[in-house]
Amino acid sequence: MAVRKEKDKTYTLDFYYVDKISGVRKRFKKRGFKTVREAKEWQSNNRIDVELPTHEKLIFYFEKYSQSLECNNETKKGNKQVLKKYASDLLEMEYYKISKPMLLDWRNQLNNTKLSTKTKNRIIGLIKAIFRYANKIYDLYDTSVILDRFKKPLEEIKEYSIWEVEEFNKFIDCIDSYTCKAYFTLLYYTGMRRSEAKALLKSDISKDMKVTINKSMRHGADSVKKPKTKGSIRTIDIDKDTYAILSPLIDSEGQYLFGDLEPVGASTFERAFKEGIKTSGVKKIRMHDLRHSHATLLINSGADIVAVSKRLGHSDINMTLGIYTHLLERKNVELIKIIDKMHKKVKSSAKVVPKNNKTL
Template sequence: MIAKDEKRNTWYVQVKIKDPLTGKWHTHKKRGFATKREAKQYESSLSTSDEIPTSKTFLQIAHEWEISIQSSPASIRQHNEHFKMRFADLKDRQLRSITRSDLILWRNELSQSDFATKTKNVTLTYVRAVFQYAADVYGYPNPARTLKNLKRTDQEVMQEMQVWTPEEFNSFLACVDNPLYRAYFDALYWTGMRRGEAIALQCSDLSDGWINIHASQRDASTGLKPTKTKAARKIQIDDALNDELMALKKAYKAGYLFGGESALSPTQISRIFNAAIKQSGVKKIRLHDLRHSHATWLINHGVNIVAVSKRLGHSSIEQTLKTYTHLLESTDNEMMKIINNSKNGSTMVPR
């Protein structure tokens, strides 16, 4: 069947095909044809092509999925690492032979493994994406639909999002000898930038006490990419940080703000970060927690949550509210103090 998708103003092909492995019929649907002629050509080619592969393995289909979403080399390495470490028993099997019961048993085993829940859920996300791609492109039944994310343990909830006070951060920073990395960490703590956004900053992005954040970079192999939300933003910085960063801009003149001709290495950043934590004796946190520390400091000092969300570059205010709900709840007592003080004060209008 060939029909027009009025919503997208394109054509699609839908046919029923018998699976030679199971003998069952399933529907194959492919969208996105610009003209009816293209859709007809595709439909006629199905009878002579291997458009509905039944012998491809999970990894082969995964590779097609990566191409379809234009995965970077770094992302492909990450996908493969997840499949190798946590999907090893099923990754080389024909995708059509992997049943729902296989996946449920695998998820149960994954839930009992020693990996962090966040890591397990990332693997689940990748596996679901591959099966969904096979369903969308080849019309395969999708047994992965029932795979739900795992819940974090109580210990993980308590350990997540550790933050430093300015005093703790200064103790840490005093143990970073390299001025370039000291400025990098200072920028993360006092702006809330994502680490990749700070790595990607160019000298031209700093001007008149403002930073233009429009790109991100994981490592040298990936180069500059859009930010996580695909949106640019400008944030204002304090005078002390501006002076520190302007000194770097004058030294390098062009290129990366942190490094000039070449960007900072994530591996070296982590090494210096962890060494300074150990030397200073402050509690151990993740590098990403410098961002949480900044947001926590702002909220605890009464900064409007909308302003915090905009500064962090969140895609929506709902994301900020969800991430920092625990801090907002703690402000209830402060709110009641203000109300009580107001009612008990001399400015209260008598009834």
Template sequence: MPVYREKNGTYTARFYIETIDGTRKQQKKRGFKTSREAKRYEADFLIKKAHSTEMSFKELYELYIEDVSHRLKQNTILTKKTIIEVKILPYFQKRKVRDITPIMIREWQNEMMKLTKENGEKYAKTYLRTLNNQFSAIMNYAVKYHGLRANPFIKAGSIGKRNADEMEIWTVAEFETFIKAVDKPISKLGFKILFWTGMRIGELLALTVKDILINENKIDINKSLQRISGEDIITDPKTPRSKRRLEVSDEIMEEIKKYIGMLYCPNENTRLFPFLKYVFEKDIKFFAEKAGVKIIRVHDLRHSHASLLLHAGMDIITVSRRLGHENIETTLKTYSHIYDPNSQKIQSFLNKLHI
């Protein structure tokens, strides 16, 4: 279709496309400064519509996000967009999809491995693996639906690693030593809840007054707080099974009850911990050093709780449900070095042989 010059001197691209039901639909866009820009828009649009690898990587990314946005949770989409738009698009957005080669990807991987955070530390190997997997997922999408012959990541290989380094945990004695050193009431209560329930930090930060079931000694986990692209976003928990109710001791519930009583005019939607994860990350390091115990991550309090339950002989199904894992395999994989349901039976058998 021809390009039209408007009265104000700009150009309009107007052409027809075929919709999913086979009918023709007019596609129009105004405001181009030159005829060439309008024609280029039409050509790029038709290439994109034809699912051709002649399209740019940026155009592929837009199609990919539009497709998966109907299938994934909002927080997952936001995380994908942040990673891709910051760490991948700047390198490849103008490249045609068919021209992206394994050697280009390896060069990008090398750049990612050299990057450092604001504090000068390199990115975690698990994060590097996430970057790599997000990029590869888009290229797999191009293979399945846009005619790309093969995913170049097959030859380029991967970076990073799937699992974090072996977790550090605190025993009850170590935690008690630590918590005595904490002189910030809000952080103190937060750390106690994390250690004695095993909930995720995002779940803690999203807790509101109505989630505290005082008469039942339970905490209702039904949402999570995440910081994505500089915004605090309340989302569904990580997995469907993450929606759960956690039993707590009388002592912990009494502390939570007193804490709520000290809040200024709280309502049922008042957040108990109205700040961000970094506050706990900073405090756990500071007070661990003050207490003279080894420094662990905030997430390791969750591991500490799981370890406590498993060493006490709690069955793996109960632990898995309490942690909100999607399946038992996740729990077994994470805590296989701790969980051994037969060890006590074997020890008992061997002891009997020596009687």
């Protein structure tokens, strides 16, 4: 208890609290109260909070933060595993003992690992998210404000390999299996994730050419789960040509769009994809690059980046901006060229002011 009785029968107010500005744990002591009630009233009137729950370890706040997330259990487990591997010491420390210099030292250690910049920033993002949660919910000081994300070095910045429409057509003409042909076409013309397409039921495709995406599947039917984020749940339009290719599958027996009572195995699609590349002679790309191809073609055609982000099912537009920054920078160069042409048109159409006219 924050109030204790002294030998002289007076009461002392004695407790620890965390300074909200510095984040430092301090001790407060005031003597001479005649009763416990008087001490508590003084504390209440002066708005001095008793010790906040900073004695809890950082992992306590991580668990609370994790419970608040709207994502599947697999993602939560992945977050916990990566933190236990690269931030285990921090997780086992009491919250108030984690100082800014300590976090900077940890960041330096993380920087010395062979992880990609993307993975390092994911870990830093998790740590910052835990501190923000503790600050928002428990009113604790956020020491992680000192942490900056790493800048991606030039050698890690690369453009994704994509197929232009002509390349995709050359590839798809070499696919013998109708189911595989429809699967690859859907990926290319919707930007859908492979796991999302595999999990589609025939009932997910409506007659007004819309597809509802609300689940994913890595392997067989027993691995069906909710999408990674809330933003992944979406309904998108499909073009009439793609719908026409899907129609025979929709009208066939069974519940799965790509399959019947059971979905087609991932290895079947992988094998067909590699054979199609080999037979057609197009450049090698990953199957996931069909998604990048779709996004790139839309952005290069002038599609709104917000609409593209929603179509891809990204959690927020910043993810889309981060992935396709190189395309947007190219767009900026094109914008300047357009502005230069505008200036030239204005100069060429400008009227000459007569010499006897006076300017105001």
